[in-house]
Amino acid sequence: MNTLARYPFLGPAREWVKGSGLTISQMLSGDHNNVQLLARSRVERAIDGSGGDREAMSSLEESREHLLSYPLSRYIVATLGDGNLIKWFSHAEAEAAHASLIHEDEDLIRDVGEELGLPERDPPASQGSEAPAIPRVTKGIRPGGSGPERVDHWVSFTDYLPLKRHISGAEWDLINQPITDGLIRLNRSRYLRLMQEAVKIRVEDGLAGREGSIRGNPIQGTLTAIKIKLDARKKRYEAKDLGKITVTRLPPCIRQILGMSQAGENLPHHARFSLVTFLHSIGMSRENIFKSFARTPDFKADIVQYQVDHITGASSATEYSVPSCETMKSGGVCFNPDTLCEKEWMTHPMTYYKIKGKKGRSRPKDGVS
Numbered sequence: 001m002n003t004l005a006r007y008p009f010l011g012p013a014r015e016w017v018k019g020s021g022l023t024i025s026q027m028l029s030g031d032h033n034n035v036q037l038l039a040r041s042r043v044e045r046a047i048d049g050s051g052g053d054r055e056a057m058s059s060l061e062e063s064r065e066h067l068l069s070y071p072l073s074r075y076i077v078a079t080l081g082d083g084n085l086i087k088w089f090s091h092a093e094a095e096a097a098h099a100s101l102i103h104e105d106e107d108l109i110r111d112v113g114e115e116l117g118l119p120e121r122d123p124p125a126s127q128g129s130e131a132p133a134i135p136r137v138t139k140g141i142r143p144g145g146s147g148p149e150r151v152d153h154w155v156s157f158t159d160y161l162p163l164k165r166h167i168s169g170a171e172w173d174l175i176n177q178p179i180t181d182g183l184i185r186l187n188r189s190r191y192l193r194l195m196q197e198a199v200k201i202r203v204e205d206g207l208a209g210r211e212g213s214i215r216g217n218p219i220q221g222t223l224t225a226i227k228i229k230l231d232a233r234k235k236r237y238e239a240k241d242l243g244k245i246t247v248t249r250l251p252p253c254i255r256q257i258l259g260m261s262q263a264g265e266n267l268p269h270h271a272r273f274s275l276v277t278f279l280h281s282i283g284m285s286r287e288n289i290f291k292s293f294a295r296t297p298d299f300k301a302d303i304v305q306y307q308v309d310h311i312t313g314a315s316s317a318t319e320y321s322v323p324s325c326e327t328m329k330s331g332g333v334c335f336n337p338d339t340l341c342e343k344e345w346m347t348h349p350m351t352y353y354k355i356k357g358k359k360g361r362s363r364p365k366d367g368v369s
Contacts (some may be wrong), residue, residue: 001063003108006100008070009093009202010115017071027072028218038069040222043076046092047085047229049300054096074207079223081211084295085230086204087264091297094200101192109192113153116198118163120191121154124181153191154183163197166266173332200297234295245282251352253328254278256335264295270323270331276311277322278349286312324348 004013027035057063070093077089101109110120157179164172177184186194214223247255257271267275272293279289286308293304306315313319325347328334340346340355 001060001067002057005057005063005067007097007112008067009097009199010112013067013070017068020068022068024072024075027068027075032068034065035068035072036219036222038065039072039076040226042069042073042092043085043089043226044229046089047226047233049088049092054099074203076219076223076226078207078210079212079214079217080227080230081208082227082230083208084234084264086207087295087297090200090204090207091266093203094196097199098192098196101195102189109195113191113195113198116195116202118155118159118191118195118198121156121183123154124183153186153188155186155191155194157182157184160184160194163194163201166268167193167197169269170331172268175330236294245284249353249356251349252336252338252341253334254349257333258292261292261296264297266296266298267293268333270328270333272307273311273320274323274328274331274333274349276308277320278353280312280319281322281350282353286314322348322350 004010004016007013008017026032027039055066057066073089077085101112104112113120157174157177160177161174164174170176214220214227217223250258254275257267257275260271261267261275275292276289279292280286289312290301290304290308293299309315311320323331325334325341328349340352346352
């Protein structure tokens with residue numbers, strides 16, 4: 001039961017809930033206060049950015065209540081119907097799953113990966129007998145225990161590509177991966193990081209488009225309180241001055257990246273770096289650059305502030321420049337090029353911006369017209 005509660009998004013957990021005969025309507029009744037409180041906590045912690053932290057489950061009943069709180073928390077998120085909340089919730093559940101997976105044995109990890117669409121493959125035969133053996137280090141691993149120092153996993157690059165899209169860091173780019181016969185070799189920590197992305201996709205599936213009414217709902221008080229908390233977070237980090245930017249002046253790549261950030265999507269490393277350098281170059285303050293990332297699911301105020309200050313030169317000896325179009329292409333963040341982008345002489349996003357702004361007003365402080 002404890003394992004089911006740790007991974008409530010998997011098939012066996014769903015089957016157990018279904019077999020229990022307990023419906024969402026029944027969970028909404030006053031007889032299941034503990035389940036309601038746990039479900040509310042799951043959602044509120046996702047909003048706070050602490051959703052990866054989970055309470056310990058020391059008894060069978062606690063495990064049962066934690067498991068049941070998952071479908072009820074999904075009901076809460078779906079009923080509120082907020083796109084940012086859906087992103088934050090799926091991110092928090094994925095973080096919690098990852099925190100548990102790092103302590104699991106290899107058999108369970110392999111089973112979870114299989115169900116999530118990230119099956120482990122046999123080492124490529126083309127490497128022959130000279131290839132080093134793939135260690136299966138499982139001794140001493142137990143739920144809640146310590147993981148091995150090294151376990152290697154082979155995955156198909158077709159399974160790898162969609163999952164690495166929102167993971168920051170050039171080390172995740174396909175060009176930096178050793179590929180043999182269409183397979184990529186990962187160490188244990190990188191395999192689990194991909195699984196975290198797969199969990200996020202699994203959790204997010206089916207939450208959008210099911211918005212319901214708060215008024216008259218059996219847990220109206222809970223829904224109202226969560227909505228207040230949700231609105232408070234969005235308002236706290238609202239980038240009010242972003243409205244000074246005329247979107248039509250932005251290069252398509254920056255327009256796409258900014259839209260992804262505002263829509264609550266995680267941005268890969270190249271996208272984050274490009275957006276910070278571009279907004280800084282057109283005169284936006286560090287405070288408002290910081291706020292432009294506030295709706296991303298992995299938003300951590302101290303980390304984002306450090307990155308913005310470092311890239312803009314506020315806390316480092318280097319003030320980084322906007323990457324060229326060629327660098328944007330190699331980093332996989334050249335989105336939706338238009339006819340202006342296709343001009344032979346168009347080699348830099350700032351050139352695009354200046355050309356588009358020739359007939360516009362001069363740049364105001366902290367923004368663009």
